[in-house]
Each structure stands twice: as structure tokens, then as C-alpha cells.
Amino acid sequence: YHCYCSPERLEAVRTEQQAQKSQYQGYDRHCRNLTAEERAEKENEGIKPVIRLKVPTEGKTSFTDILMGKITRKNSDVSPDPILLKSDGFPTYHLANVIDDHLMEITHIMRAQEWIPSGPLHILLYEAFGWEPPLYCHLPMVMGKDGQKLSKRHGSTAVAEFRKEGYLPEALLNYVSLVGWSYDGSREFFTKEELEELFSLEKINKAPGVFDYKKLEWFNGQYIRQKSDEELLELLMPYLEATGWDLSNKAVLLHLTAVAKDRLKVLKDIVVLARFLFEEPSWDDCSLFAAKGVDLSVASIALKRAYEILRSGLEAKKEQSVIEEELAALAGELGIKINGVFQPLRVAITGSTVSLPLFDSIELLGFDHTMNRIEDALKQVQKGIE
């Protein structure tokens, strides 16, 4: 039916209902039973009407949900006479949805549980048109950590964002399949093909699930580790290329990939791990050179001596294990822990106390470059002590 109520009147009705804490909420069906004269009068005033659905005030409407079972709602509880056609002639969602699905010959509607309350309204619409309603399956929603509808403030929510962060499609798919569903309670790894085979609506949980970014990360790490070095490098390239670094040495990149593989949670992480290869450390904070419980002056000596051991060892092409032993011996001599020697080296070479394994870092960087860096670092430490 045509409704001529102004937005202002609707708003007034709404605030009045709220103020009264009225049990009845929504449109008051003001225009539902206008006489022909009253309508003509409104038309003459030039008011463009909306078209509302005359929802029955008696009886109930129900439909069967594949997951939820029978859902029934009293017609008096269905949204009172919702707008179907707006005053500008455009349909609202409910009208468009029903017509579109019907014309598209949709047989099954699977949507989130937040749509359950609109179910009876849609059924009413199908009945009004004399159409056969489709089958419904309302799926549990996915919530954020706070138990509210997952939204932007919980982190990434769009597939494109997950991809940008460096989540593998197969990891995301695998993880998401396990929110609200399980196969047998113990098996967790599924390929897309296996999911096509094994996924079943019947085993979907009714309760909403919380999206666990930690577990997604874990899945992603698992899938990353399943890749060959070559495959992984290919996936990593876009992230590396975005930095503007010189990536011409494929052998180095492959070695980098192999060493970084265990350390990646998301592909994007490669940038942090690789930075030392392409940018010179600044060593702004000299205290980084000193391991816990080690004096900076001692660290300085350790670095100097370690540098000599490294240089002669590498020049003589000694085994890594031999050089390691020599470095360990140095630590013993200085009365500090092994890390007291490794940390200043690590900081000198990579600029950070956290890095890829030391000898891999050296090999990636190359002998000359490594030596130069340690020499520079030595100067920094001297300045730091003074």
C-alpha cells in the first residue's frame, strides 16, 4: 500500500516509542487503511509515496532451515509493513532480493544467521508473489575476539587484505573451513579438493565462532613450510620487489628463502628478515653489541677478536664447525657466555640481535661485505665507549 508518511514523522514515532519504552517497535501502520479520498489528498499535495508490504497481523509464518530446523515467527512480530519501494522508485533490499533470487531460479540460499529474522518476511514476500520459496540454510556467523560481529577493527577481514599480508589462499581456506565445522574432530588439514569432497552442511555448528588470527598464522606457517624453496621464492618476490632492492642475484635469494622458510608466519615477514642484505645497519644503539651481563668494553674486545678469527678462518676456508669452536673458545677465554661473542657479531653483520643464523648471514652477504661491516661496527663501538 502507498504510504505518505514523512521521514520526520517516522523519526518522531521512533523516538516516541523509545521514550515510552513501548513493547511495540517500528512503523505504526499509519497509512495502512487510508481511504481513497485521503490518498488523493496526499497525492494532490505532491507527496511521493513509498510502497509498503501489508504484513498480516494475525497468524504465523515459518520456514524450514537446513541447519536450524523449523523457524517460526508470529506475523505480528515480523517487521511491521516494511518499505518495498522507496519514494525514489528504487526497491529496498528485501524486495530486490526476493525478485532477483526468483528470476535467477535460485534453489538454495546460504547466508549468515544474522538474516534469520528476515526469513519470515521473505517467505511472506514469496507468498505474496505466488512464488515457491527456495531452501534456506543460515550459517553461523564469525565473530571477533570480543564476541561481536567480525569487523574492520578486529583486523583484516577482506580476502584481498589477507593476500596482501602474505597469507596463502590454501591456508586461509583451510582455516576458515574449520570455523564452525569439523570433519572428525582430529583431522585438520584439508586441500580445497578434499573439502569439496568432505565438507558437509550437516556437521556445521550452530553456534557462532571466533576468528582466531593466531591459528590462521599457524596454518599459514605450516603451508609455507610445505613449499619448495623455488615455489616459496616465487611467492616472496612481490614483497621483495616492492622494496626497490637489487634482486639480481638469484642464488642469494634462493639461499635466503631456504633459511627464512622456518621463520615466516606470513610472506610479508621476508622483508624484515632480508633487510640486512640490502641496507646498511646504523647501530644507533651501541648497547645492542653487549649481550646480557656483558660489559660494552668486553663486547668490544670480543668483537675485535671474533673478527680476526672469522677473517682468518674464512680466508683459510676452515669448516664452519671449526670456526664456531674457535669462537666458543674465545668466549671461554673472556669469561663470557658463547652468545657474548655471537651477539656482537650478529649485531655488526645484521644490525639486529635477532637474525638468520650467523654463518648463513655471512654467506648471503659475502666475505668482503661482511668484513667491511664488522670494521664499521668496531668504529661505532669505539665511539660508544668513548
Added chain:
RNA sequence: GGUUCCUUCGUCUAACGGUUAGGACGGGAGAUUCUCAGUCUUCAAAUAGGGGUUCGAUUCCCCUAGGAACUACCA
């Protein structure tokens, strides 16, 4: 407020009405070790509360509590 849906470790979940309530993530401890990771071992951690039905209830029923969604001329 009203309507509807939901309720097993912190999180995702498993358990023909009969199990020491299982697995995974995360957390703790330990091993490996040059840091960080990774890997391995290991520990803690739950049936929301109250009534029924039953020889027996996580499982079936009722009540309470809690949570969520919806309640637009948005979708």
C-alpha cells in the same frame, strides 16, 4: 525494550544416553641451539547454574543466567 538464535578448555572443536571428556591453536616447562624461529617431549586448562526424565545425562526436557543477531526510504 521486543523478537529470534546460541551455550564443552582462553579460542576452534570431538564424544550411538555408559570415555580417565579426546584433538588442535594459544599458554607453561624441558630438549635441540650462536639469537629468533622451527622441530620434538611434556604440563595446565572445559561440559554456564538449577531442576527434572533415566540404572546412568556433555548428550533428552524445563527454568534461570549469559552471549549474539535483528529491530532504517542500508544491504
